[in-house]
Amino acid sequence: MLAAEVNLKEMDALIKEVKGKIEKLVEISGGMQCVDRNCDRILASIKMLEINICDLQEILEKEAVQLNRN
Amino acid sequence: MAVKNSDRYWNPVLETLPREKLRAMQFNKFKRIVEWGFHNSKMYRRKYDEAGFEPGDLKTWEDIGKVPMLQKDDYRSAQAKEPWPYGDSLCVPLEKVTEYHQTSGTTGQPVYQPDTWQDWEWWSESWAYILWAQGFRNTDRVFIPFGYNVFVAYWAGHYACEKIGCEVVPGGILNTEERLLKIQELKATALMATPTYVLNMADTCKRVLGKDASELTVRRILCAGEPGASVPTTKKRMEEAWGAKVFDHVGATEIGAWSYECTFQPGGIHVNEALFLVELVDIDTGLPIEELNKPGKIVITAFDRFAQPCIRFDSKDVSMWGEACACGRTFRLLKGGVHGRVDHITKVKGVLFSPVSVEEVVRGMPQLGDEYELIVSKKGDVDVITLKVELVPQAGVTPQEIQPELERQLRLKTNLAYKIEFHPFGSLPRYEVKAKRFKDLRHEHK
Numbered sequence: 001m002l003a004a005e006v007n008l009k010e011m012d013a014l015i016k017e018v019k020g021k022i023e024k025l026v027e028i029s030g031g032m033q034c035v036d037r038n039c040d041r042i043l044a045s046i047k048m049l050e051i052n053i054c055d056l057q058e059i060l061e062k063e064a065v066q067l068n069r070n
Numbered sequence: 071m072a073v074k075n076s077d078r079y080w081n082p083v084l085e086t087l088p089r090e091k092l093r094a095m096q097f098n099k100f101k102r103i104v105e106w107g108f109h110n111s112k113m114y115r116r117k118y119d120e121a122g123f124e125p126g127d128l129k130t131w132e133d134i135g136k137v138p139m140l141q142k143d144d145y146r147s148a149q150a151k152e153p154w155p156y157g158d159s160l161c162v163p164l165e166k167v168t169e170y171h172q173t174s175g176t177t178g179q180p181v182y183q184p185d186t187w188q189d190w191e192w193w194s195e196s197w198a199y200i201l202w203a204q205g206f207r208n209t210d211r212v213f214i215p216f217g218y219n220v221f222v223a224y225w226a227g228h229y230a231c232e233k234i235g236c237e238v239v240p241g242g243i244l245n246t247e248e249r250l251l252k253i254q255e256l257k258a259t260a261l262m263a264t265p266t267y268v269l270n271m272a273d274t275c276k277r278v279l280g281k282d283a284s285e286l287t288v289r290r291i292l293c294a295g296e297p298g299a300s301v302p303t304t305k306k307r308m309e310e311a312w313g314a315k316v317f318d319h320v321g322a323t324e325i326g327a328w329s330y331e332c333t334f335q336p337g338g339i340h341v342n343e344a345l346f347l348v349e350l351v352d353i354d355t356g357l358p359i360e361e362l363n364k365p366g367k368i369v370i371t372a373f374d375r376f377a378q379p380c381i382r383f384d385s386k387d388v389s390m391w392g393e394a395c396a397c398g399r400t401f402r403l404l405k406g407g408v409h410g411r412v413d414h415i416t417k418v419k420g421v422l423f424s425p426v427s428v429e430e431v432v433r434g435m436p437q438l439g440d441e442y443e444l445i446v447s448k449k450g451d452v453d454v455i456t457l458k459v460e461l462v463p464q465a466g467v468t469p470q471e472i473q474p475e476l477e478r479q480l481r482l483k484t485n486l487a488y489k490i491e492f493h494p495f496g497s498l499p500r501y502e503v504k505a506k507r508f509k510d511l512r513h514e515h516k
Binding site for chain 1: 071072073081082083084087091094095098099186187188190191192195344345373374
């Protein structure tokens, strides 16, 4: 029975940062297949992190903005 | 954010999310995939244009019902077009497709299913939710007795086992006896198969290896492909034969792995509401069903599958909403799993008849073997249901002795009378994947 404290906001920011770095790597690879194809796989895994973390964080942020407006 | 029992869930945040937040996230993801389909697939654009619908019409949750429902035939028609073989349902350039699978073709021409690597990663992600919820961990050695081929079946289960750290043994080309010997040799702790094959393997183990399957080391079995693991008497048979916990899961090639039973075995399956929107609609009117215990047809959207999206797909499966599960998940529960298909639930002698209820009776009588066959035919204007069963070798009763009790239980359960035939043990067809035990031959008499 584990209880954990998770910081969605921080995880969301890190996921975006990692994604940005991998996309940058593709940009500068000069079309090297060994870089592009492996990055493609990493980006697919990053998408799973987005599904698990960022999609919810997006909603929480929208709610927070709404609350501030009210 | 604090999460309790975090080791119980694959994603402790999403699986226990308050309903209103879950719903907000679902609506956001639903709008996103509808936009994607509308802008990238000619099939969806055509369908939505014909209905006068566009993504901007999605303003509130209630608007979801305005999105036209997708039928399997829509995929079939689209796949007659370019680019071959997926046609204009495809939303990505062909060179992005890395996985090919197809439906079994049980209901007609198979549907071809393209997936990109990201989609395939998503498949194994959805399976990871299932496996984790059923107690699979990196200490498990999982044997997969599946003929790895064009059917998606346990492919994604295999990849998900790797993802969560299990050791996977692919039992592909082996026959049943060789598979059992391999399970014995490697001391496999878990198994994935259809209920029919789980029972078939236990039977073979006794006949050929001369031992009960429970003497092997398998303690966890994941079932798919048939409703059996949610039919209490079939589940009991499997659990007793193997000395293992048996869990249900429902998925489909065009949809994904959208539901799972958890270790609490609540008598139903959780919908993975982080990855899918499951609507239950009235079979006749198509109106949404929110109340508990009312049967309806399942309509599904996969939020994150992009090569060939699945948006408001009419699964033709029937189920009903059940009470919340004690496991702590806020994902809704479908009571009794999938009860059958709309096209199998049919009227016989004017009575609504579901073949799964016959399975519950047959598998509840220990004197009867696991296999049975159900045939509805016509004699003149009258419907006749023939039930073929087998007596197990050590039944200790004659057909004449057991028939009245079988008839009584069938009448109680289904309100119908049957013509019962007893066949020699082992003579009815055995199946490895999906069994075809129900035949409605009435149209052949017209």
